[in-house]
Amino acid sequence: MNTLPVSFYTRKDIIAISRELLGKALVTEIEGQKTSGIIVETEAYAGPADRACHAYQRRHTARTAPMFREGGIAYIYLIYGIYHLFNIVTNEADEPFAILVRAIEPVEGIDIMMHRRKMNVVKPQLCGGPGTLSMALGITTRFSGESLQGPHIRIEDRDIRVAKKDIISATRVGVAYAQEDALLPYRFYIRDNPWVSKAKGL
DNA sequence: CAAACGATTTTCT
């Protein structure tokens, strides 16, 4: 439908892309099950110069390989041996930039999402965090490196407008180890949205 | 080859 084209992702301004992603729909169709949600929180990881980025100093390993490819694909990795975090690769090939999607507001397949999360009431813990949204949408590391043009994962523009004044920028979560780069205002979220993550240290 | 650790979330005290 209105799936965002590769050209949306290959641009160099990761901050602009991070802000524009707010209000877009993240859609997955996995094993015949369609689920989706509106992106309400993102975090930019700005390439070789960003201490918080897995590709800091161009660290190119089997895990980070997708980040060195052309934008428009997924970079997914396992964190704490438990959760799969979903990132959107941006910029051109050999420029390892990526955006972590930290929270979504559920839209389609909410029943499926609740089943995957083993929950029986709809509340922010369903998909209001980077680990939980991946679980709710069925995203795992096996999709790392896959295209965001489908068939499994895509991002759509559904004409949802987010006013500039409703986009808050703040410091990123869980990156204290990045020293001075931990202070960069690279986290973006929609003001007053109840699905924005409420992890520790916020 | 062994060991430490993490862009988190849940559970227990």
Place this chain on the structure above:
DNA sequence: GAAAATCGTTTGG
């Protein structure tokens, strides 16, 4: 509020 859960990736010997 503190600590556990849990494992692939990375780093060190």
